[in-house]
Amino acid sequence: MSKPTDEEIVYRRANHDDPADRERILGILREYLTSVGEPGVADARYQWLYRKNPALTAYTFLASDRATREVVGLTSLFPRPVWVHGQTFLGAIGGDGYVTPRYRRRGIITRLHSEALRVMSDRDEAVSFMYGPPEPNNLKALLHAGASRVGQVQRFVRPLDADGFGARVTAHMAQWAAPLRKPLAWALSPRRSKLRLLELGDQPDARVDRVWHATVDAFEGTKHVIPVRDAPFYAWRFGPSSEGGIGRQRGYLVLDGETPVAAVALERHEGKAAIVDVTAPPRWLARTYRAIFDACRDVASIHFEVHTPCPRLQMTLYRLGFLPRTSKPFQVHVGPHHPAYDALVRPNAWRYMWGDGDVTRVL
Ligand SMILES: CC(C)(COP(=O)(O)OP(=O)(O)OC[C@H]1O[C@@H](n2cnc3c(N)ncnc32)[C@H](O)[C@@H]1OP(=O)(O)O)[C@@H](O)C(=O)NCCC(=O)NCCS
Known part of the structure; x- marks a missing residue:
């Protein structure tokens, strides 16, 4: 036409x-x-x-x-x-x-x-x-x-038991490597974490703001671009009433004793979990992921998507047992006269995860 x-x-x-x-x-x-x-x-x-x-x-x-x-x-x-x-x-x-x-x-x-x-x-x-x-x-x-193409988002999966590798690998395993299932399940199963997850409600929670401010304080002086993940955002995007009560992504505080150290959002569906947000100062990241694994020990695999992981984050993800999967281009639609144009089109600047987008069912 x-x-x-x-x-x-x-x-x-x-x-x-x-x-x-x-x-x-x-x-x-x-x-x-x-x-x-x-x-x-x-x-x-x-x-x-x-x-x-x-x-x-x-x-x-x-x-x-x-x-x-x-x-x-x-x-x-x-x-x-x-x-x-x-x-x-x-x-x-x-x-x-x-x-x-x-x-x-x-x-x-x-x-x-x-x-x-x-x-x-x-x-x-x-x-x-x-x-x-x-x-x-x-x-x-x-x-x-x-618009400008600005890096990509990359998916990762962390199997929590042998079924978490996906149907094809599981079928192979049933045929050839059945004796490996038990030791593999042991190696993959999450260790107990000292941190606990507390589900957040529909009202903005000041502790999320504390986490958000600690996060950006840690990034002060760096060239990062991070969508704001403060208390009003968390309550609206991940509260129980999100999407008129039909949303299935939920926000949690991660607590060390009574101290909030991270805010995270998770989606669970049919034996899988997705990490849709992790907001934490870098020094708490690995412990936060381990706390999520511990809280999700009932699922077979945990899925995760993040913008062009920097080498340090990539190493953290590998150490935690995440395996890389598909990637997808990311774009920024901005005019050349925007005062932050150079920062916004720099691929390594973006800290973007599923929860920063409008997709409310990723599993
Ligand atoms: C994606 C969508 C919005 C495109 O709308 P559209 O008005 O047909 O797109 P345009 O005519 O402006 O196409 C722009 C360019 O996109 C590409 N494109 C669009 N549809 C395409 C198709 N079916 N196959 C290949 N290229 C396509 C072409 O490069 C095209 O440029 P060209 O015609 O000069 O080659 C439409 O196909 C749609 O509604 N799809 C279903 C919903 C969807 O996927 N939305 C996107 C969510 S992120």
């Missing part, structure tokens, strides 16, 4: 305070989420992610067919403060990019991303950049619209 002319498709920013726009967004969001196997979650997701974000209401961009007025595409920016070398800027997670099948490959999502960049480059706008690891076709569109 040929590219639509400017007259055929209308591109604009939606107004979440306008009931008619809310219905338009919900209509196409329901279509999108049903197409990715999540029917029935659109309304709860909209209220939670678009409207109740403690940072700011989402910025949503719509494409409509001028002739029929049908909404045929959308994309959103979910605002999120980001710590950049000690300064905080309001960035956004990019998400829910979708074009209805009949209108694909006509440049529509590319135009929506260009429109988002134009708005973010306006000095009067609160949100000034967007980031995330998009799906391959959306990445191409983002790069066309001016």
Whole structure:
């Protein structure tokens, strides 16, 4: 199909305070989420992610067919403060990019991303950049619209018993290496940790702020970029009411006695666990991971995704028994005149994990 002319498709920013726009967004969001196997979650997701974000209401961009007025595409920016070398800027997670099948490959999502960049480059706008690891076709569109590829996110898995290596390895083992199962299970099983995990609720907990401040104090003077993981963020993103109560990622404090040393978020599903966030000063990291293993000893494997691990973090992960898996490109959509442009497009700067994105089911 040929590219639509400017007259055929209308591109604009939606107004979440306008009931008619809310219905338009919900209509196409329901279509999108049903197409990715999540029917029935659109309304709860909209209220939670678009409207109740403690940072700011989402910025949503719509494409409509001028002739029929049908909404045929959308994309959103979910605002999120980001710590950049000690300064905080309001960035956004990019998400829910979708074009209805009949209108694909006509440049529509590319135009929506260009429109988002134009708005973010306006000095009067609160949100000034967007980031995330998009799906391959959306990445191409983002790069066309001016985004920069900034390193990658890498997956890891830590088996906690012989089944945790995955079905293929387990089948081989049953056939050839059955005697190895027991010693392997012993070697993989987590050691007892002195630290304990305490589940967090829906109200911001000042102890999460203490952990967050200790974390950024430890990074003071470094060139890191870290999405802010403070108490309001934790309560909203990982509290029991997240996503209208259907979210399954939960926040925990990690305590040494009564002292909070880390904040973590976990997802559990069908005998697996995923670490979706770990916020801790570097000196507590290895002990925090061990405390998570101890708290998850009922699962077969623990999954984890992190932005381009620096050699030191990579060594820590190997020592803890994590095995590397697939990787996926990460992008930052930011104009060249942004005051933190150089920092934001530096691949080794980013400290990004699953919980920093909008994906609420990673298992
Ligand atoms: C991904 C998606 C939003 C792309 O929307 P779109 O309007 O068709 O994209 P565009 O026409 O702007 O395409 C931009 C570029 O992306 C690439 N691209 C898009 N769809 C592609 C496809 N199916 N196969 C190969 N390349 C594709 C092409 O490079 C294209 O540029 P080109 O046409 O000049 O070659 C749309 O396919 C979609 O809704 N997919 C399902 C939901 C989804 O995956 N969302 C992304 C979540 S991160």
